[in-house]
Amino acid sequence: MKKRIYCLCIFLAALSVKAQIDIPFNLVILTNHTSYYQTPQDTLLPMYQNGAFIYINQKNGQPAFSKKFKEAYPFYGKSALVFDTENQSYNVIDRSGNLLLNSGFIYRINNRSTSGKGFFGFFISKEENSSEFFFNMFEGTFSTQRNSTYGGYPVLFKFPFVKNQDGKYALKSNHFEVDNATPLDENYFMIVKDGKIGIIDKAGTILVPIEYEESPVEYTEKRAKVVNIIPLRKENTWYYYTTQGKLITTSPMFCHTLLYGQTKLGVYQKGTKFGLLYIDGSTLEKEFDWISEDGLLARVGNDFYFIFEKRIIPYYVKN
DSSP states (O other): OHHHHHHHHHHHHHHHHHHHSOOSSOHHHHHHTOOTTTGGGOSEEEEEETTEEEEEETTTSSBSSSOOBSEEOOOBTTBEEEEETTTTEEEEEOTTOOBOSOTTOBOEEETTOOSOTTEEEEESSSSTTOOEEEEETTTTEEESSOOOOOOOSOOOOOOOEEEOTTSOEEETTTOOEESEEEESSSSEEEEEETTEEEEEETTOOEEEEEEEOBOOSOOOSOOOSOOOEEEEEETTEEEEEETTSOEEEEESOOEEEEOTTSSEEEEEEETTEEEEEETTSOBOSOOBSEEOTTSSEEEETTEEEEEETTEEEEEEOOO
16 A cells, blocks of 8 residues: 555656656656666666667767667666657567567556556556556566565554553653654664653663754654654754664755665755755755655756766756
């Protein structure tokens, strides 16, 4: 359910951006087909040149093959989605630029499909009840079977506090009392005591001093997903901590979107512009009109870029 909501948010956000600008590609598809685990390491990237998209070899800056496309998206494993102008249809290419599906095979891409990363859903007919097919980008194969993304019911973290008659929370183990508490994972908790915020472990050991004034982390007793980065504000500075209470960096910038597992820490907004904060406390020199939720895509005016670490690579820059 959460995955479907997240996909819908990406879909609506991308539609909102696309409605404001004129671009010759599908921003929803671009967002769905750009992956932190795949795209930054790929040697072939699509780029708009002279009215069409081509694939550029990032090692030598030369076209990987001669074919040009009306639309072209990043490779995911063995395959990449393109719009074949000759047949007026979406298709899939291998790393040599060869079309893998029959001409005119794909009628419409299903951007709301929950088929999973590395797959995309599509229809081959205009009929409302037509079957949805699924293409495996890694293997370069398609089928009528959905890639299962069901992971079972979420398991909630244990909440080792009890609420007393005064409305305060006390640890069951040693009666350490706080005003409020929420699990960050199975062993670590963010707490409020006397109006200040800190982080403790389940034994009540204070890992982050209880001296901070604000955090965007929601207070709930029921949590099933680890909170990997915890922003805490003191005066005009934001302190970014790990779940275990280790300081990552400090910055005057508040990241409304956090990017766990990257050298990028998060996306911040400054006035009408958006920027990237890194785990070493530095920021990307260039700021943008829009940055995607995963920090991999950015826009200035009608121009779109990939952002890999601190490399800014043109995707669609109209000359």
